[in-house]
Amino acid sequence: MDMTPRLNLRLVGLSGAIAMAAAMGFGRFFYTPVLPGMIAGIPISSADAGYIAAGNFAGYLAGAILAGQGWAAGRERTIALSALAATAILMAAMAFTTWVPAFVAIRFLAGLASALAMILTSSIVLPYARQGGKQGHVVNFLHFGGVGMGIALSSALALIVNTSAGDAAHGWRINWLAGAAITLAAVLLVQWMLPRPHGPTERRVEPPLTWKLPLVLLTTSYGLFGFGYVITATFLVTIARQGDAGPIVEFLAWFVTGCAAAVSLLAWHPLAIRIGLARSYTVAMGVLAIGVVCSVLLPPTTGALFGGLLLGATFMVITAYGLQLGGKLAPESPRRALASMTAAFGVGQIIGPLVAGWAAEKSGSFALPTLIATGVLVVCVVLAAIVARRIG
Secondary structure: OOHHHHHHHHHHHHHHHHHHHHHHHHOOOOHHHHHHHHHHHOOOOHHHHHHHHHHHHHHHHHHHHHHOOOOOOOOHHHHHHHHHHHHHHHHHHHHHOOOHHHHHHHHHHHHHHHHHHHHHHHHHHHHHHHOOHHHHHHHHHHHHHHHHHHHHHHHHHHHHHHHHHOOHHHHHHHHHHHHHHHHHHHHHHHHHHOOOOOOOOOOOOOOOOOOOHHHHHHHHHHHHHHHHHHHHHHHHHHHHHHOOOOHHHHHHHHHHHHHHHHHHHHHHHHHHHHHOHHHHHHHHHHHHHHHHHHHHHOOHHHHHHHHHHHHHHHHHHHHHHHHHHHHHHOOOOHHHHHHHHHHHHHHHHHHHHHHHHHHHHHHOOOHHHHHHHHHHHHHHHHHHHHHHHHHO
16 A cells, blocks of 8 residues: 555656756756767867857756746646757757857757756656655655766767767767757656646745845855856866867766766765755865866876766755755745845856856866866855854
8 A cells, every 4th residue: 555655756756857867967968978079070169169058058047037937837747848848859959050159049048948847847846755755755866866867878878979970070960869859758758757736836925035144155155156067067078088088988977977966865865964954065065176176187087087976976966955055044035045046056157168168268278267166166165164154
């Protein structure tokens, strides 16, 4: 008798995982393993690559703001599935142009679609986790682990396509088309598996945020985190390519990132219980800073693999714990806190690729922008440590 709810919860979590793999692992992050082929095969410059990435993140910010306005209430499932389908179409569209402004426009729309799919799917799946008792954690781990699953699968796809095409320069169009096909298949699975929204959606007007110092510092650190993580998350495979690490290392760097991200929340859970969310958030930020700097200071093979491992092990954890902390620091207005932190994060990750592309163009490598990102993450650690000390 007790097996049915557990089975249902796992299926709910799996539906969320597939949706997150499609919307985020492919729709948002597939650009990372395909980018070296675009740089070599079109070609585009490092600055162009930064503009394209920034366009995607601007779209993601717009989608996040749009999803929070309440217009989708009662239509979450339909809109989430439509956004996933749009993600597949927009990925395919990347294969049919070489014009940088068109890439920017396509990736802007793809960012908007991935944000709508991620947020609205989460709004359906996560209530099952909250009301699932002890088994609720299963839904959380599966749902958010889908991002890492998608990243790992996308890296394997890029390796297969590039090997079949002879090199990445000839395979970048096929990569986008193949990624679109996998995303479309995921849409069909999600259509079949994703449940209806759980119970009535209660809406109430929250009071304005009270900007006490811990919330100010947390929001600032979260915005700077958007800048600090995104340079490595966008250009890790390109850094490996510039270091002549070889196609296998390029594949493994992003594959390791995805695998680590898939299990990161599960792996960090015991520490969060022992020392609390705020201290865990601080530790994870420090570990990320180490991974980011090591990606360019260590030899190319070691740097790519170690940097990818620590990136994957932390960025979903920092995201989840940061947003949970924001809700705890603003218990009367948790949605407003979430919106403010998401906006800060969005601005940071838009600026990051622009700075990285410009600095890489001027210096000839991604070492300088990566070191800048490391410095920003050190500031994040300091701010997070102050928050942890103040709230205990």
